[in-house]
Amino acid sequence: MKSKKIIPGIALLFIPTILLGQTNPEAVTDESMDMFLLLFALGIIAIMIGAAVVGSIFVTILMLLIFLFISIGIISVSILAGFQKKSLAAGLKAFIYITSCLIGISFGSVGVWFVFKLLNLDVHNSVGIIVGVVAGLAGGILISYSVIKIFPRLIQQYKQRLSVK
Numbered sequence: 001m002k003s004k005k006i007i008p009g010i011a012l013l014f015i016p017t018i019l020l021g022q023t024n025p026e027a028v029t030d031e032s033m034d035m036f037l038l039l040f041a042l043g044i045i046a047i048m049i050g051a052a053v054v055g056s057i058f059v060t061i062l063m064l065l066i067f068l069f070i071s072i073g074i075i076s077v078s079i080l081a082g083f084q085k086k087s088l089a090a091g092l093k094a095f096i097y098i099t100s101c102l103i104g105i106s107f108g109s110v111g112v113w114f115v116f117k118l119l120n121l122d123v124h125n126s127v128g129i130i131v132g133v134v135a136g137l138a139g140g141i142l143i144s145y146s147v148i149k150i151f152p153r154l155i156q157q158y159k160q161r162l163s164v165k
Helices: 002-020 031-072 074-085 088-118 125-162
Strands: none
Touching: 031 074, 074 088, 088 125
């Protein structure tokens, strides 16, 4: 019973489209405007696809970094440090220290290897690795310490600037 009432109602929705959608075959069309609209639509579609690709790449890199941090154990150690000290700041500090030290070690090792190759120094590989690790570790500790000291002050300055007087 209901289906018999719905079908004429749907048909009534299409009547204005049928009546107003009729075109005059003798009307003059503007071919250049059609081409412009086509190219404009293609440009918008290309921008949307590009944004989707960039977003996908960003999310993929972010997920890989999170997976790497979890597999190394950086995140879990940082969470445990935060729970032990009962402070979110302690967990964040642990994360910054561990991450910057690991990044410093890797950059220090590559940097020392590059310097040894650039200057043609005849040094045993183990000495180069130890020097790179120690230099990178020291650099990572200094960077993490400076980041931990600078960021709260920057945040405080931005809060003062953004506060409404």
